[in-house]
Amino acid sequence: MITKDTNFLIVGLGLIGGSYAKALKNAGYSVSALDINEESIQYALENKIIDKGDISEKRLIQEADFIFICLYPTLLKSWIEENQQYFKSGITISDVCGVKGKIVDATQEILRKDVEFIASHPMAGKEVSGVKYADPTIFEKANFIITPTDKNTLERIEMMKELAKILGFTNISVLSVQKHDEMIGFVSQLTHVIAVTLMNTNDNTHLVDYTGDSFRDLTRIAKINENLWSELFISNKENLVKEIQDFQRELEYFERILQNENVEEMKRLFIQSTERRKLFDKRK
């Protein structure tokens, strides 16, 4: 249960960690933060985004009732291994990782048995990073996905739903780790691969004068954080490779019907894509 007295600790005060801190502070909670970057901590303290902050102070861990680990996926497990000796008994820990398969089981495996790790994924972001851009409004129309395992309790799943509402998410759902990673492979990762690949195919930057909104919308996500996304892609490699291959097969098929000037089949594909895409309009 989250109460007025719940002490939150944010580990990793970047864009998401900072936005979580702001949202929780706005809702009246006590928020501390740890970050290896002293400037980020200073900025957050000066701007009252957090109540307490430090680069390494273990007392902040000892005081926490809920720890949000907002680090890159590869750092999650090692941070817990190094710091779980300081955890209060009974606390809840969550993360923000965009891929779950490689990290959830591994984290629960090494975790102290008197605390609970329940994974979650805020499907929100910006094309910039750092606490200076922290902005809880990015959660407003975003999805918050909780990915419990059989080691998680119903109570904590409910608690995470409650917390997601406090953070400002309107779309909150629960998915298995496997379903989550398959979904992410298509909805998020394949689309990023396509946008990046389109920008890299040829250097067409001389065409900037002729591009309209369609091209800009399609390639917006080609601006990508190379450290985070290379980690995310590799940790979801099997799902993503499958999605890329499925897409490639469909593209080869399209090329063939274009080569053959098969107008009727081309029209069928256009009608199908139009119908399917319309379904994605309605929720907006």
Next chain:
Amino acid sequence: MITKDTNFLIVGLGLIGGSYAKALKNAGYSVSALDINEESIQYALENKIIDKGDISEKRLIQEADFIFICLYPTLLKSWIEENQQYFKSGITISDVCGVKGKIVDATQEILRKDVEFIASHPMAGKEVSGVKYADPTIFEKANFIITPTDKNTLERIEMMKELAKILGFTNISVLSVQKHDEMIGFVSQLTHVIAVTLMNTNDNTHLVDYTGDSFRDLTRIAKINENLWSELFISNKENLVKEIQDFQRELEYFERILQNENVEEMKRLFIQSTERRKLFDKRK
């Protein structure tokens, strides 16, 4: 030269033809229209989008100083062949076709020698069609591209630039037919192929609850007019097939480095796509 007395005739009163008519009427010109659909003509007359209109009246052709043929590419040449006997001597004719290679030479070839056809392409549109959606504000941030050949005169090129400004375009440029079609193959057609193919790869409409702006932006243009775009794709087949193949090669390369977990190369590609994409932001 365009003067206050220039009589414009729009042939084909759809979204673009209707938007041209509105823009010209707003600017104070006399505008007539021909369309095989009587309802479109009625609608345009009732809403004062045009001064005169009919489904076949040849007098409208005889009165015109400037004819904008806003028909599908395959209909352009045959309309001219059937109707050029009614043209006043010395008039100017333009079109709105999204692909130029197959039509410009062929049209100039069969045209009466006392009139001038100068091709142009308004890179504007909406995901709807018909005169009821006519809206000249779609031209505001769009490109107007004039594609002259050696049969065109400098005077008419200047006249088209002047006309483009009257229509409300801010970005006006002149390109050869060949450069235009190469550019369109990449900027417009490949992007539509990608969006359509992404929607058609698998039926992922059950994922609608999890999609965010990235996916929606990337697939918006998968809603596509099947009759128009199948024509446009086939009439630019060679350029488009080359673009698809270049993109496929780049995608296969990406898949390989993902399979091999070549993190450094993946990061290099992300940095490159980010840098290139940033150049497309600045113009907005």
